[in-house]
Amino acid sequence: MSPNPVRLHTWLRLQREGVPLAARADALCRALRGRPEVQQVYYLSWLEKVGIYGHEGSGQHLPPGLGDPMQASDQPLFDALAQAGRLSLDEVRGLDCWLSGRLRRAAISHGQVFDLALQPGQPGLLLVEAREGVSLDWQGWLHELLSTLLATASNLLRASPLLGHDPQPSLLLASNGDPLELNAALLALLADQPPGSVVRFLPVNHVSLVRACLEQCRAIEGVEAQFDGRILIWTFVPDPQEQRVLARCREATEQVLAEREAARARRLYRLITENTTDVISRHTPDGRFLDASPASWALLGYWPEELRGQFAQGLFHAHDLARSIQRARDALETDGYHMMTYRIRHRDGHYLWFETASRAIRETYTGAVVEVVSVSRDITARVQAEENKRRLAEVVEANTDPVLFINADDRVTYLNPAARHTLQLDEQQPMPLLSELFAPDDLLRLQAGREKAEQTGVWSADSRLQPSSGGASVPVSLVLLAHRVAGGERYYSLVARDMTERELREAQQRRHQDELAHTARLVTLGELASGIAHEINQPLAAVVNYASASQRYLHALDSNPQAADRVAQGLERITEHANHASEVIKRLRGFLRKGQRRMQALDVAEVAREAVRLCAWEASACQVVIEEQLPDNLPPVYADRVLLEQVLLNLLRNAIDANRDAHPGRASRIVLLAGQLGGGVEVGVRDQGPGLGEDELERIFTPFYTSKPDGLGLGLSMSRSIVEGFGGALVGERLEGGGLLMRCRLPQQ
Known part of the structure; x- marks a missing residue:
């Protein structure tokens, strides 16, 4: 031994x-x-x-x-x-x-x-x-x-006096890179590990570094080595006479990781700043531009270089200038934060409504404002919509015809002044019930007309409006309009035109023209016939159109046993197409709005195909073929269409990037599949990329984690949050032969 x-x-x-x-x-x-x-x-x-x-x-x-x-x-x-x-x-x-x-x-x-x-x-x-x-x-x-x-x-010469007293982990290396001596600090770093472990603490190319250090007679600094999660920075100092090298290291794990994190944060900040649709800008305390994000070109027509050095207030509308600037300065000085809405001039000369949130950057010791950071967004569309709503509200308030708003439970939620006057209600009285305003027969007609309004958007009829105080009923001509709010709830507006004068005029005419009774009856009959024809013209026209379209099948009932089913199927398809067109219009309106999600029953296959169409050009450019395996008999799921499209589009684009990296310049394939699983529907995207390790499968859903050099690390994190908001789950699965399968599970409606 x-x-x-x-x-x-x-x-x-x-x-x-x-x-x-x-x-x-x-x-x-x-x-x-x-x-x-x-x-x-x-x-x-x-x-x-x-x-x-x-x-x-x-x-x-x-x-x-x-x-x-x-x-x-x-x-x-x-x-x-x-x-x-x-x-x-x-x-x-x-x-x-x-x-x-x-x-x-x-x-x-x-x-x-x-x-x-x-x-x-x-x-x-x-x-x-x-x-x-x-x-x-x-x-x-x-x-x-x-x-x-x-x-x-005690009688031997000290071979390396500095090595023993060096507080940093150090060792002497022979010219071939073998360890000769280790100091106490390095021994403490090794702890109870075997002697050969010291080589693993060194850079992988330490032999070449020792050779270069001795041949060039110069020190080599800042060489990084990693071992068991530690990061060591090594310095190699040559001793040409003894043909050996002193290697010193220092623990730099926290420093290097902090520097890398700071670099990622700077890169992320730059990507966000350069790609956001809002203008992010820096100003001096007096309002002069120091810098601005590239969104300034899209919103204002100015590149950031053109704005630097200019005063922001030089672009303000004259009516907003005095009150906005002084108020902003006072708020930033006292509170350090200010939000303001104002008009700003585009380069083309027209004005836009902007909403700007500003925060003051203060000097550390004095607290003086040295810089202002602002985030500005274009709210012109929102301001115009609010203005239109305000004008519409003024029109409804000033309308001489009674206007009533009714919810889906037949409760009156609003009465304009004309309606309160007709119903003999003051401002303090509560809203009446709809059953108190109409006779039972008229109420049944109104409820039936609501279904017609939901199909065509409008329904009209003559009726009588009964004041809740019990006075004489008022003859009215009703127009019922169906609406849907942003959240999807239905409500109805009822416009009632007072027909009392016409009724009195007709009665007076009958009294004074008894001798012309026959002629008066003919005139009245003509008027009533004209009104009735006008009222039933639309439903009759629809019935005629449906009947003429289905008549060919009805004549073939004896020879074609499926004719009746085809008539019903054709009529149902016409209804479906009409409803679908209405849903498309409402969906487009919802797509432009800012607000909460709109949950609805969706056909996953249809949404997936639309997502494929959105990224088809990108897949073609990368020589990637997207194979669709989407059955048409899947049960509907309850989700927001726009957000579900966003999730599927994100998964498809990630798969395209993975295929492009794994097969550069060559054709590859992505499979988009869907099926019923348990009590829900699962949509999967399978790629032919390099795949991921087990530890990376969960990390890819962490915010800001990304394997792409220009990525933000946020796509999958966000997609998982959206799917979980629907009550589903988004998981990744490694494939045997390489590649990745992303599974999006959604609950059935």
């Missing part, structure tokens, strides 16, 4: 350098523990004042002995070692000393202790525990070797 030469040489150098006793003890114990015959090694120094042996170094300690610690003594052991030089552990356990009790409590019985003084003038002992079944003959030879080395260590 012989100790590891590199570690033994390192211990001997530390002994020569006179480094602290604990470091020398650790180095000696590590050198001996490297052998398979050794179970454990301890070094203890003699504490003369208390008369016991105490541990040195950072290694494992023996447990306390038996009995009262205040009465503990290792004097018998000290005397026995002074005479014999070394003792077996059986002999030590037989002595009446403190260490024997510690050995019994640690269940250590096989090995020897040596009288070995690492520190001149301070006795000590080395305890070597051998593995069971191993002979102890070699330990006598080991004692002689260590005693000889200690006796000669």
Whole structure:
């Protein structure tokens, strides 16, 4: 048995350098523990004042002995070692000393202790525990070797005085890159790892670096190496005369990771700034542009370079200038934040409505505002819509005809002043019930007309409006309009034109023209016929059109048994197409709006095909074929159409990028599949890309994590949030032959 030469040489150098006793003890114990015959090694120094042996170094300690610690003594052991030089552990356990009790409590019985003084003038002992079944003959030879080395260590020249006292982990490397000596700091970094581990701490090309360092006679700095999650920065300093290199390292894990995170944050900030549709700008406290994002060109017609140095207030509308600027300065000075709405001039000369949120950047010590950061967005469409709503509200309020708003539960939610006057209600009275305003027959006609209004958008009829106070009913001509709010709820507006004057005029005419009764009846009949014809013209026209379209099948009922089904199917298809056209218009209106999601029953296959059409050009450019495996009999799912399209489009585009990276310049394929799974529907996107590791499969859904050099790391994170908002799940799955399968699971309606 012989100790590891590199570690033994390192211990001997530390002994020569006179480094602290604990470091020398650790180095000696590590050198001996490297052998398979050794179970454990301890070094203890003699504490003369208390008369016991105490541990040195950072290694494992023996447990306390038996009995009262205040009465503990290792004097018998000290005397026995002074005479014999070394003792077996059986002999030590037989002595009446403190260490024997510690050995019994640690269940250590096989090995020897040596009288070995690492520190001149301070006795000590080395305890070597051998593995069971191993002979102890070699330990006598080991004692002689260590005693000889200690006796000669003080007479040897110090080979590297700086290495022993270097607080940074350091080692000497031979010209071929082999380790020669390690200092105490590097030994502490290695801990109990085998000696060969020091090579793994070095850069992978350390042999080439040592050779270049010696050949060029120059130091090489800033070489990065990674091991077990640590990042070390190495410096190689040549010693041409001895043909060796001093390698020093420092722990830089936190610094490097922080620098990388800062670089990613800067890249992300730049991508967001350059691609956002809002204008992000920096200003001096007096409003002068310091910089602006590229969105300034799309919104204002100015490139950022053109805005730098200009005053922002120079683009304001004259009516907004005085009040906006002073109010903004006061708010930024006191609160540090200000939100304002104003008009700003486009380069073409027209004005836009802008909403700007500004935040003050203050000097650290004085608190003075040194810069202002603003985010501005174009709200012209919103302002115009609000203005249109305001004007419409004014029209409804000023309308001389009664106007009523009714919800889907037949409750009146609004009455304009004309309606309150007709119904004899003041502002303090609550809204009446619809059943209180119409006779039972008229109420049934109105409810039936609501279904007609939902189909065609409008329904009209003559009726009588009954004031809730119980007065005389008022003849009215009703026009019922059906509406849908942004959230999808239905409501109806009812316009009632007062026909009292016409009714009185007709009655007076009948009284004064009795002699012309026959003629009057003909005129009245003509008027009524004209009105009735007008009222039923639209439904009759629709019935005629449907009947004429289906008449051919009805004539073939005897010869074609499927004619009746085809008539019903044709009529149902006409209805479906009409409803579908209405839904498309409403969906386009919802697509332009800003607000909450609009949940509805959707055909996943239809949405998926539309997503394929949106990215078809990109797939073609990358030589990627998208194979659709979408059945037409899938149950509907409940989701927002626009957001579901966004999720599927994101998965398809990710798959296209993966195929393009894995098959540059070659054709590849993506499979878009869907099917019914459990109580829902699953849509999958399978690519032929390089795939991902198990640890990366979950990390890809983490915000800001991305494997793309210009990516933001946000696409999948956002897609998972959208799908989970629908009550579903978005997961990734590795494929056997490479590639990735993304599964989007959605609950069935």
